Amino acid sequence: MAISESDVRHVALLARLALTDGQVSSLQTELNSILGHIDELQGLDLADVQPTAHALEVTNSMRPDVVKPCLSRELALRNAPEAEGGAFVIPAMAGAGEDV
Amino acid sequence: MAKDRLSEVLERYEAVIGLEIHTELTSLKSKMFCGCPVEFGGEPNTRVCPVCLGLPGALPVPNEAAVEATVLAGLAVNCDIALWSQFHRKQYFYPDMPKDYQISQYDLPFCSGGHLDVEVDGDAVFQRVDRDSEEEYTARIGITRIHLEEDTGKMIHVGGAEGRISGAEKSLVDFNRAGTPLMELVSEPDIRTPEEARRFAQKLRLIMLTLGVSDCSMEEGSMRVDGNISIRLRGEIELGTKSEIKNMNSFKALHDALAYEIVRQADLMDVGERVVQETRHWDVGAKRTSMLRSKEEAHDYRYFPEPDMVPFAFTEEWVESIAQRVPELPDAKRERFMGTWDLPKYDAVVLTSDLAMAGFFEAAVAQTGPARAKSVANTMINDFSAHLNAEGIGVDESPVKPSMLAELVVLVDDGTISGKQAKEVFSAMVKTGEAPAVIVEARNMRQVSDTSAIEAVVDAIIAANPDEVASYRGGKIGLVGWFVGQVMREMRGQGNPKVVNEVLRRKLG
Ligand SMILES: [Zn+2]
DSSP states (O other), X not given: OOOOHHHHHHHHHHTTOOOOHHHXXXXXXXXXXXXXXXXXXXXXXXXXXXXXSOSSOOOOOOBOSOOOOOOOXXXXXXXXXXXXXXXXXXXXXXXXXXXX | OOHXXXXXXXXXXXXXXXXXXEEEOTTSSBOSSSOOBXXXXXXXXXXXXXTTTTOTTOOOOOXXXXXXXXXXXXXXXXXXXXXXXXXXXXXXXXXXSTTSEEEEOOSSOSEEEEEEEEEEOGGXXXXXXXXXXXXXXXXXXXXXXXXXXXXXXXXEEESSGGGOSTXXXXXXXXXXXXXXXXXXXXXXXXXXXXXHHHHHHHHHHHHHHHHTSOOOOTTTXXXXXXXXXXXXXXXXXXXXXXXXXXXXXXXXXXXXXXXXXXXXXXXXXXXXXXXXXXXXXXXXXXXXXXXXEEGGGOOOOOOEEOTTSOOEEOOHHHHHHHHTTOOOOHHHHHHHHHHHHOOOXXXXXXXXXXXHHHHHHHHHHHHHOGGGHHHHHHHIIIIIHHHHHHHTOOGGGSSOOHHHHHHHHHHHHTTSSOHHHHHHHHHHHHHHOOOHHHHHHHTTOOOBOOHHHHHHHHHHHHHHOHHHHHHHHTTOGGGHHHHHHHHHHHTTTOBOHHHHHHHHHHHHO
């Protein structure tokens, strides 16, 4: 399962990454080598193995509905490049993805 | 929009509608994956922590009560509960989502394959032109799934028109709402008319309120309804191109936006144009939808299993234990109201379509006894509802309490006051909050039912009006009304009309 150049560009767009042509080409090589490991797995006989997203044999890890202390607003906003009236400030966004 | 235009379009086209309904689990104390409190409003960013701010390294842990509430909701709408389920990451970039992904569910939601039966009556039955009948009907609407996810933060766009993002100089983000447990229900595209959509959403809301999982406020956004809608020529099997409608934040908006969209799509198709797949925004002021984004900009969410959380393995026994917690649902309550107190369907529907109304009725009937249930229902549906509407208040905000309404019904029923006097007492009760008996006493309204007292007045009236008595006896029996009026005037309206009538007919006859 090879990753094409256009796959790399599509994923970069989704991840909002601006890649140079050189980066696209090197990432294509790197991603293909990572996915090469998957090809090795696909060579194994896994007919009796259940698909899983987790290595742990743990289920139902939950917490009770109990309120815990929050961060102070000062602390919450400390790393924000800009804050106003207790809110995080986001610069103007152009075009796509408008939700109201 | 004119009803005529919609009916004309519906004669030729059939609408295919599916709804997506988001419900915040506002009755929980804490958020979905962290211990920040669930509340509405407040100063920005005062209910946030590393988890709901998406700070690196923070680990989400699911709220057990939110999982239970979702399963409870699924059971209430006839869903199957998955014995194996998990959370997924849904990737998208928007500043109201600090992690750049939303923790949601994908192919393994908690609930799937349910349905709701929706009753449609009244004027809106006409929208189903294929039914060929004006009778009320029941439509079964499938429910594809219900899954659990986290709500986003809120943004305020500064400098643009109407607080919208286009033209805005900047946006302010408040993450107080981020991470609020959010249940998403997706219906099958089984809905055929705007009215069915409205009834479906109303019924779902009543069920959620009955379950006590959410306050379901469409104004505050704790219940949000989006619709997918396409139309096809009647008889056609293939589906048309659909649009997705957002921002329908009242039941009326839901109905009107879908009705508008049916006509808009028909207008395009009538002149041979194509409907474009896009997301549209309902503008409640302008009463129209406008394009928000086209399909080309549609998201590629790249779902993958949430690695920070382990899957859920439920047992049949556990699901059964949640099923035991499903309370009496609206349909069952309506049937019980009809069965227990012999109420007409209309009364039962009105009383059970509001939880507080139903609770009020039951409390009042507990006091009057079941024989007076119909009288309680009448007083509630007429005087009490009119009073609530006039004041624009809810049942719990009224100065009239169940015990007061019950007392009033008993006073009329045992003949202490007349029905006409009851109206006056009711008005006084609304103004003063005083008990009916106190009002009756203070205004000296006690109705006279004592036969001998009434007989004395009747005798006097008969003696004073020999001509009228003669006419009556000569066949003008309609004069009895005039005699009643004379007696009542003499008694300052306090004579029991039933007794006055009886005595008059006996003495005159
Ligand atoms: Zn938090």
